[in-house]
Amino acid sequence: MSKQQKTAITPTRVDNFPEWYQQVIKAADMAENAPVRGCMIIKPYGYAVWENMQRVFDDRIKAEGVQNAYFPLLIPLEFISREAEHVDGFAKECAVVTHHRLEKGEKGLQPAESAKLEEPYVIRPTSETIIGDAMSRWIQSYRDLPLKLNQWANVMRWEMRTRMFLRTSEFLWQEGHNAFETAEEAREDALKMLRVYADFAENTLAMPVIVGEKTEDERFPGADATYTIEAMMQDGKALQAGTSHDLGQNFARSMGIRFQGRDGSEAYAHTTSWGISTRLIGGMIMTHGDDDGMIMPPKVAPIHVAIIPVLREDSDAAQILDYCERLSLRLKELGLRVQLDTSDRRTPDKMWDAVKKGVPLRVEIGGREVEAESLTCVRRDLGRESKANYSLEDFTGKVQMLLDEVQAELLRRAKAFRDSRIRDVSSLAEVKALYIEESAAQGAQNGFACADVSILSDPGFEALCKEFSLTPRCLPFEDKGRKVLIGKAY
Amino acid sequence: MSKQQKTAITPTRVDNFPEWYQQVIKAADMAENAPVRGCMIIKPYGYAVWENMQRVFDDRIKAEGVQNAYFPLLIPLEFISREAEHVDGFAKECAVVTHHRLEKGEKGLQPAESAKLEEPYVIRPTSETIIGDAMSRWIQSYRDLPLKLNQWANVMRWEMRTRMFLRTSEFLWQEGHNAFETAEEAREDALKMLRVYADFAENTLAMPVIVGEKTEDERFPGADATYTIEAMMQDGKALQAGTSHDLGQNFARSMGIRFQGRDGSEAYAHTTSWGISTRLIGGMIMTHGDDDGMIMPPKVAPIHVAIIPVLREDSDAAQILDYCERLSLRLKELGLRVQLDTSDRRTPDKMWDAVKKGVPLRVEIGGREVEAESLTCVRRDLGRESKANYSLEDFTGKVQMLLDEVQAELLRRAKAFRDSRIRDVSSLAEVKALYIEESAAQGAQNGFACADVSILSDPGFEALCKEFSLTPRCLPFEDKGRKVLIGKAY
Numbered sequence: 001m002s003k004q005q006k007t008a009i010t011p012t013r014v015d016n017f018p019e020w021y022q023q024v025i026k027a028a029d030m031a032e033n034a035p036v037r038g039c040m041i042i043k044p045y046g047y048a049v050w051e052n053m054q055r056v057f058d059d060r061i062k063a064e065g066v067q068n069a070y071f072p073l074l075i076p077l078e079f080i081s082r083e084a085e086h087v088d089g090f091a092k093e094c095a096v097v098t099h100h101r102l103e104k105g106e107k108g109l110q111p112a113e114s115a116k117l118e119e120p121y122v123i124r125p126t127s128e129t130i131i132g133d134a135m136s137r138w139i140q141s142y143r144d145l146p147l148k149l150n151q152w153a154n155v156m157r158w159e160m161r162t163r164m165f166l167r168t169s170e171f172l173w174q175e176g177h178n179a180f181e182t183a184e185e186a187r188e189d190a191l192k193m194l195r196v197y198a199d200f201a202e203n204t205l206a207m208p209v210i211v212g213e214k215t216e217d218e219r220f221p222g223a224d225a226t227y228t229i230e231a232m233m234q235d236g237k238a239l240q241a242g243t244s245h246d247l248g249q250n251f252a253r254s255m256g257i258r259f260q261g262r263d264g265s266e267a268y269a270h271t272t273s274w275g276i277s278t279r280l281i282g283g284m285i286m287t288h289g290d291d292d293g294m295i296m297p298p299k300v301a302p303i304h305v306a307i308i309p310v311l312r313e314d315s316d317a318a319q320i321l322d323y324c325e326r327l328s329l330r331l332k333e334l335g336l337r338v339q340l341d342t343s344d345r346r347t348p349d350k351m352w353d354a355v356k357k358g359v360p361l362r363v364e365i366g367g368r369e370v371e372a373e374s375l376t377c378v379r380r381d382l383g384r385e386s387k388a389n390y391s392l393e394d395f396t397g398k399v400q401m402l403l404d405e406v407q408a409e410l411l412r413r414a415k416a417f418r419d420s421r422i423r424d425v426s427s428l429a430e431v432k433a434l435y436i437e438e439s440a441a442q443g444a445q446n447g448f449a450c451a452d453v454s455i456l457s458d459p460g461f462e463a464l465c466k467e468f469s470l471t472p473r474c475l476p477f478e479d480k481g482r483k484v485l486i487g488k489a490y
Numbered sequence: 491m492s493k494q495q496k497t498a499i500t501p502t503r504v505d506n507f508p509e510w511y512q513q514v515i516k517a518a519d520m521a522e523n524a525p526v527r528g529c530m531i532i533k534p535y536g537y538a539v540w541e542n543m544q545r546v547f548d549d550r551i552k553a554e555g556v557q558n559a560y561f562p563l564l565i566p567l568e569f570i571s572r573e574a575e576h577v578d579g580f581a582k583e584c585a586v587v588t589h590h591r592l593e594k595g596e597k598g599l600q601p602a603e604s605a606k607l608e609e610p611y612v613i614r615p616t617s618e619t620i621i622g623d624a625m626s627r628w629i630q631s632y633r634d635l636p637l638k639l640n641q642w643a644n645v646m647r648w649e650m651r652t653r654m655f656l657r658t659s660e661f662l663w664q665e666g667h668n669a670f671e672t673a674e675e676a677r678e679d680a681l682k683m684l685r686v687y688a689d690f691a692e693n694t695l696a697m698p699v700i701v702g703e704k705t706e707d708e709r710f711p712g713a714d715a716t717y718t719i720e721a722m723m724q725d726g727k728a729l730q731a732g733t734s735h736d737l738g739q740n741f742a743r744s745m746g747i748r749f750q751g752r753d754g755s756e757a758y759a760h761t762t763s764w765g766i767s768t769r770l771i772g773g774m775i776m777t778h779g780d781d782d783g784m785i786m787p788p789k790v791a792p793i794h795v796a797i798i799p800v801l802r803e804d805s806d807a808a809q810i811l812d813y814c815e816r817l818s819l820r821l822k823e824l825g826l827r828v829q830l831d832t833s834d835r836r837t838p839d840k841m842w843d844a845v846k847k848g849v850p851l852r853v854e855i856g857g858r859e860v861e862a863e864s865l866t867c868v869r870r871d872l873g874r875e876s877k878a879n880y881s882l883e884d885f886t887g888k889v890q891m892l893l894d895e896v897q898a899e900l901l902r903r904a905k906a907f908r909d910s911r912i913r914d915v916s917s918l919a920e921v922k923a924l925y926i927e928e929s930a931a932q933g934a935q936n937g938f939a940c941a942d943v944s945i946l947s948d949p950g951f952e953a954l955c956k957e958f959s960l961t962p963r964c965l966p967f968e969d970k971g972r973k974v975l976i977g978k979a980y
Contacts, residue, residue: 032627034620035569036562036611041624044557044639051558067534068541072526073563073613073644073660074585077592077599079525087599091592095564095611096601098588100648102567102581102612109567109577111586111610120601121526121585122592123563123613130524134531137522143834149534154563154644158590170563 007291008356017235017286022164024285027356028294031164038162038169042278045357046165048302049281050172054152056204056299057174057276060196066148066176071130073154074121079129082254086128089221093158094122095169123156128222128247128273131177132255139269141260142181146189150176165282166239166490173277179257179269183248186270187225190246193274194227197242205280206297206410207231207287208418209241210485212474215456220273224248230473230485232418233286236446238473238487241283244274282490287414294358295380297410298403304336305399306354310347310366323370327363330396336403355380360406361399377402381409421447422485428460431486435468448473448487456484497781498846507725507776512654514775517846518784521654528652528659532768535847536655538792539771540662544642546694546789547664547766550686556638556666561620563644564611569619572744576618579711583648584612585659613646618712618737618763621667622745629759631750632671636679640666655772656729656980663767669747669759673738676760677715680736683764684717687732695770696787696900697721697777698908699731700975702964705946710763714738720963720975722908723776726936728963728977731773734764772980777904784848785870787900788893795821795889796844797830800837800856813860817853820886826893845870850896851889867892871899911937912975918950921976925958938963938977946974 009027013020025031030046033039042050058068074097081087101115124130131149139147156170176193180186194211201207209229219226223245231241251257252268261267288295298304307328309320321342328340339359341350354362364376375395379386379402390398425431431449453475455461465471465486473485499517503510515521520536523529532540548558564587571577591605614620621639629637646660666683670676684701691697699719709716713735721729741747742758751757778785788794797818799810811832818830829849831840844852854866865885869876869892880888915921921939943965945951955961955976963975 032624034562035623036564036566036620039562039564041562042560044559047559048557050560067538069534069537070532070540070662072524072529072531073646074526074529076526080592081599087592091594091599094590094592095587096589096592097585097613098601099586099610100584102570102577102584102586104581109571109581111588123587130526133525134522156563172560 008293008352009291012291013234013289018163020291021282021286021289024289024293024356025164028358030281030285030294033164036169038159040164040168040170042172045302046281049284049296049300050278052300052302053204053280054174057200058152060200061150061174061176064148064192064196065146066150066178068150068152070151070153071124071127071134073124075124075127075130077120077122079133079255080122082129083222083251086222086251086254090125090157094125095156095158097121097123124153125155125157126273126275127151127153127155127175128177128251128271129255132251132257132271135177135179135269135271136256136258139179139257139259142262145179145181145259145269146185148176148178150174163282163490165285166279171277171279173275176272176274178272178274179252180271181259181261181267181269183270186248186272187246190225190227190244190272190274193272194229194242194244197229197244197274197276200276201229201231201241201280202411204297204299205284205287206299206407206414207241207280207283208411208415210474210476210478212476212485213481214243214474215472215484218472220245222247222250224250228474231283231287232421232448232487233283233490234289234417235286236421236448236488238448238471238485238489239279239283239286240473240489241280242274242276245272247271247273288410289358292383293356295410296358296360298360298407301358301360302337303339303354303357303359304403305331305338305361305363306350306357306359307338307340307363307365308347308350308354309340309342310364312366315367316370320365320367320370324365327365327375327392330392331399334396334399336399360403363395379406381406381413422450423447425449425451428455428458428464431455431470432464432468435470446488448485450476450479450483450485453482453484455486498783498842499781502781503724503779508653510781511772511776511779514779514783514846515654518848520771520775520784523654526659528649530654530658530660532662535792536771539774539786539790540768542790542792543694543770544664547690548642550690551640551664551666554638554682554686555636556640556668558641559639560641560643561614561617561624563614565614565617565620567610567612569623569745570612572619573712573741575740576712576744580615580647584615585646585648587611587613614643615645615647616763616765617641617643617645617665618667618741618761619745622741622747622761625667625669625759625761626746626748629669629747629749632752635669635671635749635759636675638666638668640664653772653980655775656769661767661769663765666762666764668762668764669742670761671749671751671757671759673760676738676762677736680715680717680734680762680764683762684719684732684734687719687734687764687766690766691719691721691731691770692901694787694789695774695777696789696897696904697731697770697773698901698905700964700966700968702966702975703971704733704964705962705974708962710735712737712740714740718964721773721777722911722938722977723773723980724779724907725776726911726938726978728938728961728975728979729769729773729776730963730979731770732764732766735762737761737763778900779848782873783846785900786848786850788850788897791848791850792827793829793844793847793849794826794893795828795851795853796840796847796849797828797853797855798837798840798844799830799832800854802856805857806860810855810857810860814855817855817865817882820882821889824886824889826889850893853885869896871896871903912940913937915939915941918945918948918954921945921960922954922958925960936978938975940966940969940973940975943972943974945976
C-alpha cells in the first residue's frame with residue numbers, strides 16, 4: 001500500500017471528527033446527500049447494512065409475537081391534533097400535502113389550484129395516531145389483546161440541520177406499536193423492547209449502550225415514560241440509538257382504543273411504541289470507524305471476506321483467478337458474504353477499497369498462495385499486524401471463528417473507550433470543570449458526566465447545559481434512578 | 491360445518507364479482523380501507539403475503555446482479571418536468587408537498603404560511619427522474635455499466651376510483667432501474683426482467699400470464715417500449731400484473747446520464763425500468779379465490795398448515811393439544827409455516843377461518859387421531875372431497891408434496907380457465923358480437939378477444955373499445971406481433 005498516504009481518510013478523527021464522518025461515508029460508498037432538502041440517498045453498500053440489520057431484527061421481534069403490517073404514509077391533520085403534547089412535538093417539522101395535481105403555470109409546473117385538498121395531510125413523522133385509530137377498530141375485547149404491530153417504513157421530520165444517517169428529513173425505521181389490557185403489561189413491554197434493542201445494539205452491531213429512562217423534558221411527545229439506549233461515539237458525544245415508550249392511556253384516549261374487560265366493563269387500552277432507524281448506521285460508523293475508514297461488525301457486514309487476486313507480470317492469472325473462484329465458492333457454501341474483486345483496478349486500490357469499506361477479513365491470493373494451497377488473511381480491526389498465512393483447509397475451518405473474534409474485539413474496544421470516558425461528578429462546578437478542561441485539551445474528546453440525580457433540580461443546571469450544549473441523556477437503570485448521565489448529543 | 495351456509499362469502503363470484511372481492515379480503519382479514527382518501531391499511535395476514543413475495547423476488551433479482559438502494563420520497567418539480575411525456579403522464583395525479591410546518595389557526599391546525607416551500611415537491615409516483623439524476627453522477631465511464639438498481643418503496647398516485655390492492659393512492663412496490671452501454675443491452679434487459687416477472691407470476695403466484703408488448707398508446711410515459719405480463723381474473727377481466735420498460739435514451743437525455751465509451755467518445759446511457767406491486771395480491775385473490783374465500787398458493791401462503799384441535803366434551807384436551815404441539819413442531823422443523831389454533835373459539839369457526847384465509851392444508855386432530863398417531867387433512871383447493879387420514883409419519887414425509895400439488899393445481903385451473911376464455915376474432919363485428927353475447931348471458935364472465943393486429947388501425951376500433959370499455963392489452967410475443975389481445979381491464 002502507498003507509503004505517502006498515512007491514513008486513508010482525511011481529515012483524521014482527532015483533526016475534525018464531523019468531517020472525518022462524512023469522508024468515511026463517502027470512501028465506503030454508503031450514501032450521499034440528495035438533491036432534495038435534508039434528504040439522503042442510501043447507496044447499495046449502505047443499504048445492504050440496513051437489510052442485514054432488518055433481517056436480524058425482524059426475526060427477533062417476530063419471536064416476540066409482533067406482526068408486521070403497513071399503514072398509510074399520509075396522516076389527517078385531525079388525527080395529529082388529537083393528542084396535545086404529540087401535536088406540539090411534531091407540528092413544527094411536518095411536511096404538508098395540500099394539492100393532488102400539478103398544472104403548467106407561468107413559471108412552469110405548479111400545484112393546481114383546482115386540486116387543493118379540503119383537508120391537508122401530513123407525511124407521517126411517526127404513526128401513533130393512525131395506528132391507534134386502526135386499533136380502535138380492531139380491539140373490541142380483552143381477547144383481542146395483546147396486539148403487537150410493527151411497520152418498516154419511511155418517515156419525515158423536516159430538519160433544518162441535517163447529517164447523513166444521523167439526522168435527515170426522511171429516514172427509514174421500524175415502528176412498533178403494542179396494546180395491552182393493563183398498565184403493568186404496557187410498562188413491562190416497553191422495558192422488554194428496550195432490552196431487545198440493547199441486545200441488538202451490543203450483540204449484533206457491537207455497539208455498547210447504556211439503558212435508562214429519559215427525564216421528563218426529553219420524553220417522546222405524548223408518552224408517560226420514554227426508555228432509551230444511549231451509545232457513546234468516538235468524539236465522546238452521545239447517540240440516542242433507540243427508544244421505547246410507555247404511552248399509558250394517552251393515545252388510547254385520544255384515538256378511542258377501548259375494550260371490554262374481563263369483568264365486562266369498558267376500559268382504555270395501554271399502549272407502547274418503540275423504534276430504531278437508519279441512524280444506527282451512523283452510530284456504527286462513529287463507534288467502529290478508524291482513520292482508514294469504516295470497520296463493519298461481521299454480523300451486519302455486507303461483505304464478510306474480500307478476496308483480492310494479487311497478479312504480477314509473471315503470474316499465471318488464470319490459475320490464480322480459478323483458485324480465487326474456488327475459495328469464494330467454498331466460503332459462500334459456509335453461508336458467508338464474499339466479494340471476489342476481479343475488476344481491472346490496481347491491486348493496492350482493491351486493497352484500500354476493502355479497508356475503507358471496513359470488510360472484516362481481507363484475503364490476498366498470489367502465485368505463492370496458489371502453489372501452497374494457502375491464503376494470506378488480514379483482519380480489518382487489527383490491521384497489517386494480523387497478517388497471517390493459512391492453509392485453505394485451516395482457513396475454511398476457522399473463518400467463522402475469525403469473524404466472531406472481530407465482532408468481539410469491536411465490542412470490547414468500544415466498551416473500553418466508553419468506560420474510560422464516563423466520569424463521576426458531584427457538583428455543577430465539577431461538570432463545568434470537566435467540559436472546560438476537555439474543550440481546552442488539543443484534540444480531546446468529550447465524554448459523559450455521571451452525577452447524582454439531584455443535580456437536575458439545581459438552579460444552575462439549565463444554564464450550564466446551555467453553555468456547553470449538554471443534555472441529560474438518561475437515568476441509567478443500573479443506578480436505580482439515583483444518577484443521571486449528562487453529555488453532548490447528536 | 492354449518493349446513494345453512496352454502497358458501498362462506500356472500501355474494502358469490504357469479505352474483506357480484508367486485509363485491510365478492512371486497513368480502514374475500516375482509517373474510518381473510520388481509521386489508522381494509524384507511525381513513526385517508528384512496529389509501530388502504532395492509533393488515534398482518536395480507537402483509538405476510540407481501541413479505542413472502544418480497545423474499546422470493548428479492549433473491550431472484552439479486553441473482554441477476556441487481557443491488558438494492560433507497561432514494562428520496564420527495565421529487566423536485568423541476569425533475570418531473572424534464573421528460574415531456576413523463577410529466578404529462580403523472581402531473582395529473584401527484585400529491586404535492588407545499589409546506590414544512592403546521593400552525594394553529596382559527597379552524598384548528600393548518601399549514602403555516604411562513605413555512606411555504608419556495609419549490610414544492612411531489613411524492614414520488616415513480617422514481618425514474620430522481621434515480622436518473624443519481625445515475626448521472628454515478629456513471630462516468632463504460633466501466634460503470636451496467637448499473638442495476640432496485641428499491642422497495644411506497645409510491646403515490648392520486649387515484650379517484652380506488653379498489654383495495656388493485657388501485658390505491660399509495661401502494662408498495664419494487665422499482666428496478668438499470669442502465670447500459672447499448673440499445674441492444676437495454677432492450678434485452680427489459681425483456682429479461684419481463685421473463686423474470688412471468689416466471690415469478692406463474693411459478694410463485696400460480697398466476698398464468700400472457701407476455702407481450704404494449705401498444706403505443708398504452709406505453710409508460712417516456713418509454714420507447716413497454717412490455718407487460720397480463721393475467722385473466724375470474725370475471726374475465728385483464729390485470730396488468732407487471733411491466734418492464736425500455737426507456738431508450740429518453741431519461742438519460744433528460745437527466746444527463748452520460749458516459750465515456752470504449753472509443754473515448756461521450757454517449758448517453760440506455761436505461762430500463764421495471765416494477766411489480768402489492769396489486770399482485772389483488773390479482774392472486776381474483777385468480778384463485780372461490781366462493782368460500784381465498785386460496786393461497788403455498789409458495790407465498792403466510793400459513794401452510796392450519797392445525798385445528800377437535801375437542802369434544804369427553805376429549806382428553808391436554809393430550810390432544812400436546813399432540814398438536816408435537817405435530818406443529820415437526821412441521822416447523824421441515825421449514826413450514828404452521829398455525830396451531832388454540833383460541834377458545836368453536837371448532838367450526840376455526841375451520842371456516844382457515845378456509846376463508848385460504849390456508850392450503852387444514853389438519854384436524856381429535857381423540858381418534860391421537861390414538862392412532864394419525865391426522866385428518868383437507869386440501870383447501872379440493873375441499874372436503876380431499877379429506878384423508880394419514881399416519882403422522884406418512885404425513886410429514888408427504889406434506890411438501892401435498893403443498894406442491896396444491897400449487898400445481900392452482901396454476902392448472904387458472905390456466906384452463908383463461909385458455910377457455912380467449913377467443914379468436916377476425917373483425918370488429920365479431921368483437922362486438924362477443925361482448926354483447928357475454929353481457930347478455932346471465933352471470934357470464936367476459937374474456938379476451940384475440941385479433942389480427944390490423945384491427946388497431948380499423949377506423950371503428952376506438953369507438954368499439956369505448957362502447958365496451960375495452961383496451962388492447964398487449965401484442966403477445968407468441969404471436970410475433972401479428973395479433974393483439976383485447977379485453978376489459980382493472
